[in-house]
Amino acid sequence: MALIVQKYGGTSVGDLSRIRNVARRVARTRQEGNDVVVAVSAMSGETDRLIQLANQAWDTPDLREYDSLISTGEQVSVALLALTLQSMGVPSRSFLGYQVQIITDSAFSHARIRKIEVATLRQALKKGVVPVVAGFQGVDKEGNITTLGRGGSDTTGVALAAALKADVCEIYTDVEGVYTTDPNICPDARKLSHITYDEMMEMASLGAKVLQIRSVELAKKYNVPVHVRSSFSDKPGTFVTKEDKKMEKVLVSGVTYNKNEAKITIVRVPDRPGIASKIFTPISDANVVVDMIIQNNSADGYTDLTFTVSKADLKRALKLVKATADEIKAQEVLADENIAKVSIVGAGMVSHAGVASKMFSALSRENINILMISTSEIKISCVIEAKYGELAARVLHKTFGLEKGEMRKEA
């Protein structure tokens, strides 16, 4: 008998017939002899409706009130799922963040889980009751409702699995798993049967929307096996696990691309110690996340500095950067929204040479100019002109043989 945490996303509980579908799956998992703890998102569209209400009340809402407001979406869906399970004869009970005691810090709207009390949940399981836990929400030590940021229900699921020492955390969504690349732009995209935590984190941070990145960090930290799969099918999805030495290493697991970034260049920055900190401190203080940063070699005591931010933050970032540029007497500040970032991710890269050059050659063969490059141990990202984004993803997908299946050793 296993202990399984099942997390269902918003589309999986989008209406009452889908909630019944979820309840049937929970009931079946239980009949197969497992203990089940369920975590649920808000019905799809509901969180957006609530956010809109908050923004109509005040365009810069106080985040304590905002969190209390938008957490109602999950409060509704857990009650509906518990009721539906009961109607099928499955004893069930809903739990809100404060009822479980999912304790978080007080960083409203992007709170982090500090501790989960498992006593109440274990007691419910012991009585044969299926606990249905509200995703996305927690409570701080003053009793205020907090939320975990977009996609936070994934983190709730994984954190519950970690706290309960569950055998697996199943993440049910509207796609069948993690793909080698976005099937919408590359018909050859293939579902991966396995992916490592590190690869999944890179893929998530590069724009693959299957899992909230913090949930993967947490899964890695507590070694929780995660199974990403569809709530509309019985096919196995993708297992996200630690690297398995016995398995052959995959060179490249996936290709991602992302059109949500913009590039800022500061031209002729005086090349002195402390300049980078002068530029980036105000940006980070404003909670703008900077992704890639490139600084060219200095020639004449001046250098160009280029970095990317999300398009949504561009305006705010530009204002701050222009002020700094004036102050440090840089020549000018340029912005470019017309870019795409295409990346390859693979745990096998770390021990194989030649992957980068193979990527660059493939892009060059298509006359795609590379504007920026950034690498980590297991990923290489290139910023290119936006119009080439999809083409680049398809070319790289083919170049690394991703359509063929994943048991390859060599580049």
Add this chain to the structure above:
Amino acid sequence: MALIVQKYGGTSVGDLSRIRNVARRVARTRQEGNDVVVAVSAMSGETDRLIQLANQAWDTPDLREYDSLISTGEQVSVALLALTLQSMGVPSRSFLGYQVQIITDSAFSHARIRKIEVATLRQALKKGVVPVVAGFQGVDKEGNITTLGRGGSDTTGVALAAALKADVCEIYTDVEGVYTTDPNICPDARKLSHITYDEMMEMASLGAKVLQIRSVELAKKYNVPVHVRSSFSDKPGTFVTKEDKKMEKVLVSGVTYNKNEAKITIVRVPDRPGIASKIFTPISDANVVVDMIIQNNSADGYTDLTFTVSKADLKRALKLVKATADEIKAQEVLADENIAKVSIVGAGMVSHAGVASKMFSALSRENINILMISTSEIKISCVIEAKYGELAARVLHKTFGLEKGEMRKEA
């Protein structure tokens, strides 16, 4: 400086422009030098939407889940009002039942308040913060969310006023106060400037929907002055207070009528001790509220027993009554949904003779047949055929001179 509790109903917070209207009134009351604590219902229509969802999930929903679900309506409206107040520069903070600690019993869906902790609210007031408290909801000692029954936000308002020893509890609604009768059926209906707790309780129990009856009980118990008024106007409404010896007593304060009841008659019930208890125990166990009960004198050892229940409960009640009737070998069970109850209410009745006969004569002059009669110290109710309901209300309103103003002594 006064401490004022203001309770706003669903229509008063029905959309964001109305919420802004409420926020302006709260801000003004505060500018006038008062401390304000606000209690709020769900936006109009929201609770019904949630109830429908629950009923779609399961037609006899578990009431713990049901309460957790429908309490989200108030969670949304308090956050929106607190945000709106903040946007106007008024420091404000929303509080849910568990955050205040509005402790109730565990009778889900019709919980009773046992205790309200006022420390947190007092602390907020001290800091100049306007607490916006979710109406209708509480928390039991296990941390489960409970609700107080339809109209329960009135009770939240009055209970807060009692616990905080407020100077007045203002109940804002979509009518301008308590009327002598329903203005929709009687154009002469007049707004009362004052009404006693007892009269208001009778009027509420007879179908006047302005206040939840338990809120009036509570106001009476703790002697909380209640001011029922419109959130869409600045006119004073109706004050509900204890009887004032200095005021002349009103003979009849109001006329109510109610078409939501049905009548059940058990024909030829063997007239033995214990029979009534045999009949009514299963009904009360099923939480069906019985209103009027009439038992005729026994002639030949048999009697007819008639009582009324709400139409919504008729089916359930009939099933139970038929089973008992078989068991005790009564002749048959009849049901009649085609009835109306018309009542007159007035604290002055207790010391005046002839009120009942005046009522019966007025009905008789219009050829309205009286099917059942029930009296208390300050009210007389008659069940009549449904089609005469409105006519009877108008006739009684005129008979007791209610259109003329309330300072009369005599019938």
